[in-house]
Amino acid sequence: MTASQPKTMESVGKECTELKHQYEDCFNQWYTERYLKGDYTPQCQALFDKYRQCVMKTLQEKNLIGTIDAARKELGSDFKP
Amino acid sequence: MKLFQAFHEYSHNWAAVTTAHWQKYPNEKTPHVVHVEVINRDLDPQTGVLRTERLIMCRQPCPAIVARILGVGDTNYVLEYSEIDPNNNVLKAVSTNLTLHDLLNVREEIVYRPNPDNLSRTLFDQSAAITAFGMISRVSSYIEDFSVKRFKDNAQSGKKAFEQVLERIVQSANNSNTLPTTAQAT
Numbered sequence: 001m002t003a004s005q006p007k008t009m010e011s012v013g014k015e016c017t018e019l020k021h022q023y024e025d026c027f028n029q030w031y032t033e034r035y036l037k038g039d040y041t042p043q044c045q046a047l048f049d050k051y052r053q054c055v056m057k058t059l060q061e062k063n064l065i066g067t068i069d070a071a072r073k074e075l076g077s078d079f080k081p
Numbered sequence: 082m083k084l085f086q087a088f089h090e091y092s093h094n095w096a097a098v099t100t101a102h103w104q105k106y107p108n109e110k111t112p113h114v115v116h117v118e119v120i121n122r123d124l125d126p127q128t129g130v131l132r133t134e135r136l137i138m139c140r141q142p143c144p145a146i147v148a149r150i151l152g153v154g155d156t157n158y159v160l161e162y163s164e165i166d167p168n169n170n171v172l173k174a175v176s177t178n179l180t181l182h183d184l185l186n187v188r189e190e191i192v193y194r195p196n197p198d199n200l201s202r203t204l205f206d207q208s209a210a211i212t213a214f215g216m217i218s219r220v221s222s223y224i225e226d227f228s229v230k231r232f233k234d235n236a237q238s239g240k241k242a243f244e245q246v247l248e249r250i251v252q253s254a255n256n257s258n259t260l261p262t263t264a265q266a267t
Contacts, residue, residue, distance in 0.1 A: 032260055070182075071177050079123075
């Protein structure tokens with residue numbers, strides 16, 4: 001890793017950045033140490049719910065919810081808004 | 082419509098490569114990618130299939146003529162939907178642009194799977210279909226050509242960024258013994 005490599009990324013909603021990092025740290029650890037070894041027990045749900053709630057609020061303010069929902073059908077995703 | 086296709090083989094196993102898929106950003110080699118948010122994710126505890134939606138925000142100025150025709154700012158949103166099947170070791174991701182979706186549509190598909198002849202290596206397939214709508218064909222064609230070129234450039238820098246992250250992950254896994262050593266997850 002070079003010295004100028006940015007270590008963290010801000011969230012689209014500035015106030016969500018800390019929640020984003022907490023969730024991603026949890027997920028990345030779970031992914032390598034559990035999931036890839038065949039343990040499918042979810043582990044970071046509470047952190048994800050908090051982070052997601054914050055991001056969705058920001059996306060709502062940016063009027064992106066409808067646009068996202070229109071595109072997700074094209075991608076074969078059946079997640080709900 | 083214009084098509085872009087690329088193929089690559091990574092010299093690391095599927096476990097390492099898919100780990101890098103989640104940790105690729107932020108990356109100094111892709112400064113145009115400013116935000117990546119996981120907006121939906123679920124896991125089927127029976128099959129292990131992990132589905133994820135990510136919203137990616139890029140800042141990338143267009144050449145003046147394209148910006149004038151399309152009337153764009155410099156912020157683009159992309160939605161990515163991915164599925165990981167850990168039993169068959171396949172990661173597939175599809176993405177499309179949200180910004181100017183009805184004028185210029187870029188749909189990208191990528192797949193990571195182990196090389197069946199050598200499970201310590203990973204095959205990467207990438208394809209993108211680029212379509213400009215609602216313009217006289219000469220203009221559409223110009224916009225599509227520009228977009229294909231932009232896509233190729235981004236694919237190049239994206240690959241460099243990805244490789245850098247991959248090396249970092251493999252290094253640190255070797256030090257702490259955290260990654261599975263074969264592509265087989267179960």
